[in-house]
Amino acid sequence: MVTIYDIAEKANVSAMTVSRVINNTGRISEKTRAKVKKVMEELNYVPNQMARSLVLQQTRSLFLLITDITNPFYTTLSRGAEDAATKNGYRLLFGNSDESLEKEADYINTILTTRVDGVMIAPAGDPSLPHLESLKRHNIPFVLLDREVPGVDCDIVLGDSKEGARQLVNHLAQQGHRRIAMVNGSDTISSARLRLEGYREALILNGLAYDKTIVFETSYGPRTDLSEMEAWLDSLNPLPTAVVAGNNVLAIEVIRLLRKRSLRIPDDISIVCFDDFGPYSEVDPFMTVAAQQAYQFGYLGMQMLIDRIQNKDEAGPWKKIVLPAELLIRRSVSTIK
Amino acid sequence: MVTIYDIAEKANVSAMTVSRVINNTGRISEKTRAKVKKVMEELNYVPNQMARSLVLQQTRSLFLLITDITNPFYTTLSRGAEDAATKNGYRLLFGNSDESLEKEADYINTILTTRVDGVMIAPAGDPSLPHLESLKRHNIPFVLLDREVPGVDCDIVLGDSKEGARQLVNHLAQQGHRRIAMVNGSDTISSARLRLEGYREALILNGLAYDKTIVFETSYGPRTDLSEMEAWLDSLNPLPTAVVAGNNVLAIEVIRLLRKRSLRIPDDISIVCFDDFGPYSEVDPFMTVAAQQAYQFGYLGMQMLIDRIQNKDEAGPWKKIVLPAELLIRRSVSTIK
DNA sequence: AAGTAAAATGTTACCGATAACTCTAATTTA
DNA sequence: TAAATTAGAGTTATCGGTAACATTTTACTT
Numbered sequence: 041m042v043t044i045y046d047i048a049e050k051a052n053v054s055a056m057t058v059s060r061v062i063n064n065t066g067r068i069s070e071k072t073r074a075k076v077k078k079v080m081e082e083l084n085y086v087p088n089q090m091a092r093s094l095v096l097q098q099t100r101s102l103f104l105l106i107t108d109i110t111n112p113f114y115t116t117l118s119r120g121a122e123d124a125a126t127k128n129g130y131r132l133l134f135g136n137s138d139e140s141l142e143k144e145a146d147y148i149n150t151i152l153t154t155r156v157d158g159v160m161i162a163p164a165g166d167p168s169l170p171h172l173e174s175l176k177r178h179n180i181p182f183v184l185l186d187r188e189v190p191g192v193d194c195d196i197v198l199g200d201s202k203e204g205a206r207q208l209v210n211h212l213a214q215q216g217h218r219r220i221a222m223v224n225g226s227d228t229i230s231s232a233r234l235r236l237e238g239y240r241e242a243l244i245l246n247g248l249a250y251d252k253t254i255v256f257e258t259s260y261g262p263r264t265d266l267s268e269m270e271a272w273l274d275s276l277n278p279l280p281t282a283v284v285a286g287n288n289v290l291a292i293e294v295i296r297l298l299r300k301r302s303l304r305i306p307d308d309i310s311i312v313c314f315d316d317f318g319p320y321s322e323v324d325p326f327m328t329v330a331a332q333q334a335y336q337f338g339y340l341g342m343q344m345l346i347d348r349i350q351n352k353d354e355a356g357p358w359k360k361i362v363l364p365a366e367l368l369i370r371r372s373v374s375t376i377k
Numbered sequence: 378m379v380t381i382y383d384i385a386e387k388a389n390v391s392a393m394t395v396s397r398v399i400n401n402t403g404r405i406s407e408k409t410r411a412k413v414k415k416v417m418e419e420l421n422y423v424p425n426q427m428a429r430s431l432v433l434q435q436t437r438s439l440f441l442l443i444t445d446i447t448n449p450f451y452t453t454l455s456r457g458a459e460d461a462a463t464k465n466g467y468r469l470l471f472g473n474s475d476e477s478l479e480k481e482a483d484y485i486n487t488i489l490t491t492r493v494d495g496v497m498i499a500p501a502g503d504p505s506l507p508h509l510e511s512l513k514r515h516n517i518p519f520v521l522l523d524r525e526v527p528g529v530d531c532d533i534v535l536g537d538s539k540e541g542a543r544q545l546v547n548h549l550a551q552q553g554h555r556r557i558a559m560v561n562g563s564d565t566i567s568s569a570r571l572r573l574e575g576y577r578e579a580l581i582l583n584g585l586a587y588d589k590t591i592v593f594e595t596s597y598g599p600r601t602d603l604s605e606m607e608a609w610l611d612s613l614n615p616l617p618t619a620v621v622a623g624n625n626v627l628a629i630e631v632i633r634l635l636r637k638r639s640l641r642i643p644d645d646i647s648i649v650c651f652d653d654f655g656p657y658s659e660v661d662p663f664m665t666v667a668a669q670q671a672y673q674f675g676y677l678g679m680q681m682l683i684d685r686i687q688n689k690d691e692a693g694p695w696k697k698i699v700l701p702a703e704l705l706i707r708r709s710v711s712t713i714k
Numbered sequence: 715a716a717g718t719a720a721a722a723t724g725t726t727a728c729c730g731a732t733a734a735c736t737c738t739a740a741t742t743t744a
Numbered sequence: 745t746a747a748a749t750t751a752g753a754g755t756t757a758t759c760g761g762t763a764a765c766a767t768t769t770t771a772c773t774t
Binding site: 715716717718719720721722723724725726727728729730731732733734735736737738739740741742743744 | 745746747748749750751752753754755756757758759760761762763764765766767768769770771772773774
């Protein structure tokens with residue numbers, strides 16, 4: 041491995057002079073600068089970021105931890121985050137926790153040991169609290185995405201889950217649906233709680249009763265085994281005329297089960313969900329959704345994070361951005377006379 | 378920041394003893410070990426990976442560079458890579474080059490300066506050559522994904538692009554299509570060249586002429602401006618009865634343009650493409666595709682990479698894995714009498 | 715009880731960079 | 745022309761760990 045000492049020796053200067061050329065600091069004569077640069081090229085020199093970070097006590101890199109890399113909500117969010125990070129001269133690294141607290145813990149460990157300058161994180165849920173406390177303890181600035189965690193004060197970007205759920209249910213009610221089921225993410229996740237609340241409130245506002253036997257709670261992430269969900273679905277008698285899914289992944293899984301039973305959508309049963317399907321909705325604009333501004337989640341969150349990092353001393357009040365969801369009416373809901 | 382020296386002082390031992398406790402190396406009495414561990418907990422000690430990597434000359438982390446984080450082919454591939462990396466005790470970092478040579482160069486720089494142990498990379502194209510040479514020069518093991526780069530010898534995982542394209546065209550021909558257009562990725566990308574070749578060969582085998590005016594070449598990645606593609610589409614007279622898209626992203630963009638013209642699929646025009654849409658095909662199994670084994674790309678590639686890293690000295694011959702594509706017939710192709 | 719092997723711990727140097735300070739030669743100023 | 749700046753370098757210490765070697769304890773032999 042070529043080091044600044046190798047360069048220094050070959051160029052007949054001190055290592056410090058090489059460092060100055062690399063970083064464009066201090067005073068260097070044009071002649072020496074040229075000489076050093078030439079040697080660097082000749083030897084294919086690449087600075088060692090670890091050595092540098094060790095002394096500088098900063099890495100110029102940020103971390104984005106999402107819970108499902110195959111979910112277009114998060115990949116679109118990632119693009120927003122990436123754009124904002126790059127624009128500000130930061131390197132962005134990604135991690136995927138898979139909605140798992142254990143994987144999240146591993147990534148938190150990576151984050152702490154590699155001393156990144158800041159973190160954007162979609163927490164696995166309320167039990168992520170110790171992970172976030174750990175970040176706090178070690179003074180690593182972070183921004184929460186999409187999910188609040190009780191007991192944690194920080195900058196955060198949220199979607200308006202309650203209002204989004206209300207819109208979905210209102211739409212179904214307006215189309216004449218009276219028996220509306222819900223498949224939702226875990227109760228330990230703030231957005232799931234709010235979506236359930238919105239669902240409930242909208243039911244009542246539309247003169248419908250809330251019936252907890254037609255609400256199924258599970259994980260937001262894709263599961264390998266659908267049998268539990270299947271058992272729940274089979275237990276419903278009569279079948280609901282519509283299902284609200286807590287996110288796009290759940291919607292797909294419900295659809296898979298419905299297809300298995302040869303139930304047609306929307307003829308036999310209607311379905312709506314949170315989050316759009318990225319570009320794939322265009323292939324066939326089928327699902328009626330409450331679309332969230334995924335790109336903005338990432339972009340705005342990243343701006344907040346960088347802001348926080350660069351003004352670490354000032355420590356203004358915590359900021360909270362709430363982005364509204366938009367109801368996109370497509371073909372997955374039937375009208376009931 | 379708490380260091381091993383802080384621990385050492387408080388526990389009344391030397392820094393080396395602390396290091397030994399952390400790494401479970403050397404001989405330590407149970408009493409000291411317990412004492413040191415207690416102090417580490419009290420002070421919330423987290424090892425500094427940079428300092429460690431600096432002396433160990435290895436990071437235990439790998440890098441995966443993909444070209445489109447919003448493409449389900451790559452996100453599914455990522456999951457495969459992640460699983461294989463985690464299983465082997467490696468940390469995996471992701472980067473997204475967006476099919477851009479410049480962004481790729483930035484990531485290569487990150488890779489070199491951060492001294493990761495190995496890299497899996499879907500190169501932006503043939504012009505990625507210098508980037509890969511750079512990795513070689515600095516002795517960083519890498520595995521290529523999905524795309525060959527002339528002039529580079531290395532381990533690689535490929536899809537059978539030629540055969541996949543043949544299958545798509547054969548299917549169209551069997552359904553009676555005679556005028557089959559193609560929208561393809563850049564000629565600087567090996568998979569695009571092979572897909573074009575497969576398309577061409579299959580045309581001829583089906584007694585159809587190859588007409589280069591109905592082949593449009595562009596980037597695989599999503600573009601913000603569709604006007605060029607639109608102009609090409611408008612120039613086609615008569616309109617082809619079917620379009621083969623070089624990947625899923627291109628298929629979506631073609632569909633967007635066709636919809637804009639109120640052309641119905643498959644009634645007015647049929648479309649097929651390479652790569653499936655991940656779970657989203659389930660929402661509405663619409664598009665007939667040559668599905669690639671995305672997860673396997675990542676998983677097998679990662680295994681090769683780790684193998685190469687762990688047997689760096691042995692240096693066996695370069696390995697090449699070619700994964701077949703599977704034709705999934707759905708509803709986007711009409712039958713012409 | 716003295717000698718020795720094994721176990722437990724400590725010392726020193728180094729990984730590759732940069733900050734802070736020092737030094738020398740050239741240039742400016744009075 | 746001597747004194748004071750200033751430009752252009754170099755020296756040394758340090759970031760937080762670990763390897764290799766050195767040393768001290770402890771346990772075991774005879």
